[in-house]
Amino acid sequence: MIKPFYKIARILMLVFFSGLAGPSFCQKVQITVDDGAFKLLVDGEPFFIKDAIASEYLERISIYGGNSVCSGYEDLDKMQSLGLKVLVNLPAGAERNGFDYNDTLAVRKQKERILTIVREVKDHPAVLMWAIGNELDFIPPTLPYNLKLWDAINDIALGIKAIDPDHPVMTVIGTSMIEKIAEIVKRCPALDLLGINTYGDMYRIPGALKKYGLQKPYVITEWGPNGYWQTPKTEWKAPYEQTGLEKALCYENKYLVAVAGEPRECLGEFVFYWSGFKQETTHT
Numbered sequence: 001m002i003k004p005f006y007k008i009a010r011i012l013m014l015v016f017f018s019g020l021a022g023p024s025f026c027q028k029v030q031i032t033v034d035d036g037a038f039k040l041l042v043d044g045e046p047f048f049i050k051d052a053i054a055s056e057y058l059e060r061i062s063i064y065g066g067n068s069v070c071s072g073y074e075d076l077d078k079m080q081s082l083g084l085k086v087l088v089n090l091p092a093g094a095e096r097n098g099f100d101y102n103d104t105l106a107v108r109k110q111k112e113r114i115l116t117i118v119r120e121v122k123d124h125p126a127v128l129m130w131a132i133g134n135e136l137d138f139i140p141p142t143l144p145y146n147l148k149l150w151d152a153i154n155d156i157a158l159g160i161k162a163i164d165p166d167h168p169v170m171t172v173i174g175t176s177m178i179e180k181i182a183e184i185v186k187r188c189p190a191l192d193l194l195g196i197n198t199y200g201d202m203y204r205i206p207g208a209l210k211k212y213g214l215q216k217p218y219v220i221t222e223w224g225p226n227g228y229w230q231t232p233k234t235e236w237k238a239p240y241e242q243t244g245l246e247k248a249l250c251y252e253n254k255y256l257v258a259v260a261g262e263p264r265e266c267l268g269e270f271v272f273y274w275s276g277f278k279q280e281t282t283h284t
Helices: 004-021 056-063 073-081 104-121 147-165 180-186 202-211 244-259
Strands: 031-035 037-042 047-054 068-072 085-090 129-132 169-173 196-197 216-225 266-272
Touching: 037 266, 047 056, 047 068, 047 085, 068 073, 068 129, 068 266, 073 085, 073 104, 085 104, 104 129, 104 147, 129 147, 147 169, 147 244, 169 180, 202 216, 202 244, 216 244, 244 266
Parallel strands: 047 266, 068 085, 085 129, 129 169, 169 196, 196 216, 216 266
Antiparallel strands: 031 037
């Protein structure tokens, strides 16, 4: 018979060593559908993505009412300290950068690398979702791409879901050749939702998704004022830039149409802040 003192000592030791191991902070993130309306839940509580992609102003995002960021898996601790959830970018090769989706060995190794990352960080409390690559189909200037891309993405999504059923999986597309949505619907059934980068054509996104058969929710993963490639040009081919007021109205109208105006399909948005001269081509 174990004396009471030893019972207490044993309990204290178990508590101590379990504390060293650390509790599991993994939160269950799921997408539900009720009467055709999609909803994102984090541990059973509704969660609407309100975010900015603005690496220079991360500390301000939560102050201004944001709750998420789109970032790499290396930044999870920092984002957690700021109280932000993360759409984790999983690095996948694009044909425009030389990746060959006909190369079965390269495709297999890429999947293995991605699944290694998922295993490593899937239990981190900052993880919200996984994004397999960014606009992987885009080959300037909108050249045809290898349809095997979607097969590879679907295979990666199946692999992720097998080891992590607690976080939804998407890929992120741009709006060039928008009819590609039909191919995604056909070839990527394992995806839980779709991420879309869109600027001047954001107004047509809800209609295009319906037209090409997407019956899953979406997130606007990049958006903002019209891009310089989408604005009128001067006689000397320089793009006009929207004024400050025009940009403010642009933000408001696009949000009302493609985000707030689609409460049954849209799970949120990541507004994009273009710092420096990366997009807007002038200092304003």
